[in-house]
Amino acid sequence: MRTAFINQLTEDAKINEKIFLLVGDLGFSVVEPFAELFPERFLNVGIAEQNMAGIASGLAMEGFCVFIYSIANFPTLRCMEQTRYDICYHNLNVKIVAVGGGYAYGPLGPSHHATEEIGMLRTIPNLIVCAPGDPVETKAITAFCSRTDKPCYIRVGKAGEPYVHDRKTVLNFSLGNILEIRKNGEIAVFVMGAMLKYVTDFINQNEIESSIYSFPFIKPINKTQLLKLFKSYKKIITIEEHQASCGFGSAILELMNDLLEEGNLDSPPMIKRIAIHDKFYSVAGSQEYLRKLAKIELSENDFKF
């Protein structure tokens, strides 16, 4: 996914000379193609994320479209106040990119597990929050973020994530799009980010009758599209590599409640949330291992009423 991100950003930067990339001394063997092509629009600011977010704000105030890139919690939680106040309150053209979403850097431990940042970021006004599901979606989200002048957050995995969409597909997102991956039956799985491959494999391999939707945008989510889905399914399973509180599933519940309260939805579907339940895991483990440990997994029982 990070390769898809940098390739797309490099393509966009060829056309848009305002694109600037800052890194917090991370991105070895990722950011080099961009740095070589655009040395005047690339800068390693050192291991100083608060300063990086501030510098990005200053550059954006002068018309640049600034991407800041680092791992997991560093460009997000470490500089949360700069994100809220400098970037989002001033509504600046800054895109925060975190690699290593969820347990992608599993064995590196909780310091490198990005499992709370969606919850924190999605409460911040003006910020668009994105978590693409595979390299094709990553390309499309990157292109989307290059085009908008709003502040954005992009959660990506690491390198080598498998494709879910056909690798030649070119998606063209508009804000809040929900993607139909597969339509089948009365149950649907709503997927946030890089869990997408796991979900499609599980459903295909077990020949389960279920629809799958990918949510590359966590905020905002297209409400009209969502309402249609609420009306179409009796049961919805949300799955995310994130804490259950204030995460993707919470966003879905909030929106469902709003639609009910507004009188747009009569009989709400049952919603099962699969997420991390208020825990840190301090054992080494691959992403797959930690997902199992945190019980972020589907079972065949989930698809029974």
Next chain:
Amino acid sequence: MKLDTKSILLAKAIRRASLEMVYNAKASHIGGALSMADILAVLYNDILHVYPSNPEHSDRDRFLLSKGHACSALYATLALKGFFPVEDLSSYARDGSILLSHTSHHIPGIEFSAGSLGHALPVSCGLALAAKRKNAKWRTFCLLSDGELDEGSNWEAILFAPQLKLDNLILIVDYNKIQSLGNVKDIIDLDPLNEKFKAFRWEVLEVDGHDHKLLKNTFLNANNLNDKPKVIIANTIKGKGVSFMENKLLWHYKSPSKEQLDSAIIELSKP
């Protein structure tokens, strides 16, 4: 008439307007507003290239006030220089007013909303870098309090600016030696502050922050493009200009009574 008379009169007007604003709003932070009044007067009278009728003019110098809590003095300066009507100052901190009691970028002439300390200097580095990348001639000025140098984010920026040779960045420290709960030297001592900046490869200038002639000369001396960012350590007195407020921690918080306001204004009216 001496050359610096105009800025001295401006400083008096800034002090008077600030006092009235905090009195009317029953607001805090008059001490830190008074300590930087002379710096603002000299900057806006003699140094900054700004365009009050076109605040977003692309060639303007960028001025960022990091100690946003002392904004009454900046609002007064901007109004007195014609960025917005002086009458608007009476809405300071009132319900529905855009004149928040921390700087707001929604006000003409204000580049950046501060309030949380340690934010404006990194942003100023971004502005100075943008000017370098665009070959623009304007400069970035950033005014910090001494207490906020406790914030680590400032030191990230202080490390960064010389690395990028941001000689178009001028940092001013309003060194009034009193922070929120006491004397700077008793909380987190900054001394020797000039040596710290020198060690971080900044060009360091030190000045009496209330002497207009010296302030003006120091700003003019900070003009050279020698690859080094500039820091002007302005030695100031918290509450300067109102004798009963000078060097008193109390005036970080308290707003003056009517009697105190009147007495302060009489003192400021003396030649």
